[in-house]
């Protein structure tokens with residue numbers, strides 16, 4: 023069953039923005055449940071106010087269509103990832119701006135590759151509590167702990183923001199590959215180093231947002247919560263700066279794992295909606311007034 027995002031779902035051909043549910047969580051190592059993330063965001067999105075006071079626009083006016091969820095193949099990460107890549111590619115080739123909803127973070131790999139295939143090169147802005155740079159995890163290179171290792175191998179420039187968990191090997195990899203790292207503790211001590219973050223990104227950016235980048239006090243519904251995370255305000259300020267200064271070519275929001283705390287689902291839906299508004303302003307699809 024297809025669920026809309028918000029209250030004004032437009033027909034596919036009229037949509038500039040396609041919301042793509044990717045309810046895949048077979049790679050999770052700790053608490054499963056991110057497969058229910060897309061549905062929870064879509065249901066919560068119906069409760070949002072259409073007009074965003076901060077932006078002075080109603081992001082829904084870009085024309086949003088929520089697509090059918092991408093199916094997955096039980097027992098095969100490889101086949102599931104292939105289906106995700108194919109689905110994303112079809113929407114991108116139809117000229118849509120894609121907002122993918124996870125699902126676990128392993129989906130970043132097929133999604134990012136689909137964007138490169140359709141749109142060419144860009145850098146990655148990875149906002150997360152975790153580095154996700156393990157070559158493999160629990161015996162699988164398709165793990166949600168590994169997508170950015172695999173994407174580094176693919177040659178993508180990588181900027182990571184909000185981190186507070188990383189092992190020595192990952193830190194060595196970051197230094198060796200020139201990953202720009204902005205850990206959460208630094209942001210809390212010194213404020214968001216927006217100039218440095220923007221300077222580390224290329225002109226074109228793909229945004230990968232793991233909800234556990236937010237502090238668990240704000241966002242308790244994730245599979246691997248860690249204290250010391252970003253505030254909602256910090257996340258919005260970061261996105262606002264990126265959309266103002268860069269061309270965002272695609273975005274994904276992953277790892278919401280609903281656990282009965284509706285405020286977390288509203289937070290997720292509101293952040294996604296705000297980001298759609300920022301894209302609409304960047305692209306000239308929305309104007310204030």
Ligand SMILES: [Mn+2]
Pocket residue numbers: 150151152232234235246277
């Ligand atoms: Mn994470």
